[in-house]
């Protein structure tokens with residue numbers, strides 16, 4: 001039997017009719033970037049996440065860059081984050097000219113340890129960037145308490161955690177900003193790249209809207225005032241046929257093109273309706289693995305903290321034979337993954353920061369011990385049973 005780590009074609013079969021109809025109609029309508037479809041998706045996403053504003057962008061990476069810029073993070077500032085995450089989390093900090101400062105993680109949840117965060121605070125710290133890794137929310141009370149004490153922004157990297165909850169609040173609705181990815185493999189995946197920023201703050205929302213589109217027009221002028229304190233008179237030229245926003249070609253900030261395609265928005269709007277049931281299936285799979293693998297002495301099944309509802313973006317257990325299990329499963333036709341093989345502080349791209357092996361021992365151990373098994377909503381029971389049989393066979 002072959003069990004892939006992820007098979008997106010199955011989900012496509014479920015939503016095919018709805019999606020194909022909506023995409024064809026969007027194509028015929030002639031609006032391809034932003035427009036009503038994106039506005040509608042932003043509205044339903046904001047409602048779902050329980051936030052005031054949702055600003056659609058081109059990727060999860062862009063959502064982080066724009067949130068960091070909107071928080072006023074700039075060259076010389078420090079942002080404290082986790083080393084046990086996808087590269088983009090810290091890459092974006094460096095991309096806006098700031099310094100990523102890595103704090104170690106909790107050995108059970110794999111998420112930022114607030115006590116370790118506090119040790120890294122300096123007068124240059126501007127923000128804390130927790131990641132809800134593998135779909136489990138970080139200790140947000142602990143992180144928010146530190147942020148409050150030191151007057152810092154909290155930017156949640158919720159790229160893997162759409163729908164997850166912390167004490168009843170949705171991931172992305174707890175900090176100053178929530179950042180989401182719609183990369184196809186995510187729990188809410190587009191048919192291409194996409195992302196979203198959430199915030200409850202009206203001014204931060206305006207800045208994000210300005211930054212995603214060249215810092216122009218009304219949002220651009222307002223954002224320049226909010227970020228730099230510069231008050232400009234709004235400039236504009238009336239377009240004779242009324243096609244363009246008269247303020248469009250006047251720019252106030254150096255920003256980005258990070259708009260979402262309308263086709264992605266209609267697909268995501270459809271998939272958002274299924275998200276809760278897709279996440280419920282992931283939960284069942286995780287429970288099955290927990291039950292079936294919990295008795296194996298070498299395996300430490302994932303720990304779920306009190307007060308959180310994870311969305312099981314990955315099922316990652318710890319063991320002492322990571323590479324051997326991966327190879328054995330592969331020989332049996334079972335896909336697995338090693339998220340993450342290198343902690344970010346030891347990535348070559350961050351060698352200029354001067355970290356060395358041993359600096360963040362928990363994250364370093366996790367990269368040597370975590371194995372991710374197939375987990376996607378359409379995984380069949382016979383496949384699950386086969387995966388578990390293969391893991392058990394390895395230990396025999």
Ligand SMILES: Cc1ncc(COP(=O)(O)O)c(C=O)c1O
Nearest residue numbers: 059060061086088089159181183
């Ligand atoms: C934790 C985390 N942060 C950021 C990103 C970046 O998102 P994207 O690939 O949409 O740019 C991802 C996903 O790839 C991620 O898993």
